[in-house]
Amino acid sequence: MALSSVCPTEDAVREFLEYLVDPVIPATSSVRDSPSPSQQQWVAKQVHGVVILYNYYHRKQHRQLEFLGFESFCKLIAVLKPPLLAYMKYLQRNDDAELVDPEKQLSLTEKTIMNACDLCMRLSASKDIPDIEGWSISEVAVFLVDSRKENCLLLFSKDGNGVWSLFEKDVDISNQSSEAMPDLKQCKKKRIKKCKKKRITKKPLRDDPSINEDAMQQLAFSSVKEATAISQAHLSILESHTVYSLGKEKSTSRFYIMQWTQPTSEDAIQVPIYAFWVPIKDAIDRL
Template sequence: MMSASDLCATEDTVLLLLDYLVDPLLPARPSSRDIPSESLQQSVAKQVHAVVLLHNYYHIKQHRQLKFEGFESFSKLAVVLKPTLLAHMKLLQRSNDSELDDPDKQLSVTEKKIMDACDISNSLDASKDIPSTEGWPISKVAVLLIDSRKENCFLKHSSMTEGVFSLIEKDLDVSSCISEVMSEGKQKRKKIKVTRNFFEDAVDEDTLQQVAFSAVKEAADGKGINQNELIIIRSDVAYSLSKEKTMARFYIMQCKESKSDDVFEIPIRDAIDSSLQGPLVTKSSGKWTVTQVVDYFHLLPYAGIMSDWLSSPTTLPNCWNQSAVLQYMELFHLHNIYVQSGTPIEEKTFLACIILYFS
């Protein structure tokens, strides 16, 4: 059982995350005279959004005895810990306690992001091992782009949260989507705009794949990657951290052609095995610090899918020749035949050990 000294308190965890993700954008001292620019407000809001998700979902999921901090309590806590954040809070600067009846006008962009992140965290429900996502529509696509040898991957940096890695992601664009339907009572076709809800519910796989290819093209602009060089080797769905009660269509795409190292810079195993496991904060020499999980937290919704793919027999490194594959299969079957005690291990577990041994 975990002792109290092994658990980082809510205030300490939030402060660590604010120091790491938000503090670099804030002035050294609070000032009522300085009004943050619109661009700074947007930047701070994105960082605070990440802090809320990290604490209210991922940290509490690992330590379920902790309390979920709602919009009001989290906003107040953040300002107590970082007084310079008050300049980014409209609601907390009001002198009266009137009800919140028009959030768009009464809340700052940072407060809206806090509210959104609280809603997302609440819907994911940290008390459950796996979120209940039945019926949630797809609102974006996400792509893990890997090299021809299935060894390295392309990740974006600071595109969603400053200082944090993420997959290639793109929201579904509904503004340009139109559908031809028969207008009621008339024998002619009429073009109408598709509503957001209709689009999210009815979007087809071909459209999703085209959005994914488009996202890769935009992200890898100037790096010499063409669509005809890409193949989809795995697809799935995962919960989204961008919008409450929505899903992301997830693709693993492989670039068939060899590219320079500046395109695929990050070893896949480092990104998945080393960076997506363990706590968000850890104590070292009596001091709490954030871990590298924070640097990769945007990949966490897809961690299980990527780990499963990575341990699949179809994910053997391309450098393995046919002889090596046959030797691997023979070793696996011999192990399960001659094992003397316990339960024979699963093939994907054995494969992971073999790959680790040869890597």
């Protein structure tokens, strides 16, 4: 690809900030603001996405672009989006003290940037496919399409953060209810016995996604039902994949493409005010 067709680092990061961070920062924000804890969490989550999009995905397509480390990324986004300085602690220090204790010296957003940069380094944009063998499953995600496979149901600003998202649910054996995770609990108690006619090894259950498929599917179905009231009887799994997670280091996400088998109409399903049917082509074009 010609260099002239590559979106430069600064322009790419600016676009990612406008798309992901602008919706969660109040229009009247300034450097002197003291963001609330919830506001800091929202901004940190969105900035995490910006780091991943540039340092991994954008550079994976244009490998000649430079990798931005922690300090470089912090300085760049502070220049491109000055209100973000209110979410920085180390960057606003009055001395030249070295970073020796990230837990104390960094803000939540800065810690998130550091972790995201480390994650991108481990995934490595130079590899076509990252090595995720042995990584635990930390979440399930569902891409839901209608009966005609023309539209997908996406969630918008579910938590008031102004961003689009899929149906998602965390995987945590210790905190799952018996109703949501029956197979996981059964397998945990019978590590060396048969579970669903499969042999289980003695290594941690979450390290082997193949033996958790029934439980993963139940979590996926419940993530849709909780948001839309669509029952499992009206859902069909078209595809499933285990992909690397962009939220937790060295973990994966069980990703499902599901189809709602009933005709799409306002009378047939009542979706919450934060869920919208979007043409699949439009959703993909925005990626």
